[in-house]
């Protein structure tokens with residue numbers, strides 16, 4: 001018998017994700033494998049990166065900055081996390097709450113060690129520890145250890161039914177939405193400059209132009225093509241004409 005309901009993906013980011021506080025938290029992992037997620041944090045908003053080949057404007061800016069100065073830091077940092085459903089324990093005897101845990105690299109390493117030693121991470125309780133390693137807000141360290149006892153033994157089927165669907169969490173953001181966040185607005189404009197065409201198509205077009213005008217160093221600009229307003233469709237039409 002089950003009278004549980006599936007967790008609602010419409011819940012806010014805060015309600016879905018486990019926000020780790022300083023100190024210890026005891027969890028039980030509910031998924032065997034995490035999903036990988038690449039996120040730009042722009043104006044405090046997490047936006048999943050669609051990749052530079054799919055026209056991610058943040059990555060385009062990063063690449064340009066890198067080309068100009070190889071030592072420069074990424075303008076729009078890209079964070080890799082792994083997400084996984086966990087049951088978060090409160091007091092002993094209280095039904096744990098299902099949350100998504102976002103695992104960044106240091107915590108991931110600690111968990112990997114546990115899995116290697118004790119096997120399937122769903123089979124035992126894990127204690128996660130967050131501690132300060134310096135005065136700055138980002139000076140934090142994560143550790144994880146297998147708990148010596150388990151709070152719950154058998155009731156995990158019910159909790160598993162309450163897992164969040166992780167697939168929507170890793171859907172890439174639209175390039176236009178990322179561009180809007182970069183401009184500091186939340187509205188999406190239809191006519192977003194420089195991001196309507198993917199880097200991959202642009203490269204093809206550049207190569208097509210080079211091939212077309214053998215021996216003459218021509219660029220897009222010589223054909224009256226403006227990268228900033230070029231759309232994917234226009235670019236593909238040009239490529240067709242050239243080849």
Ligand SMILES: [Zn+2]
Pocket residue numbers: 040049050051052056057058059060078
């Ligand atoms: Zn990106």
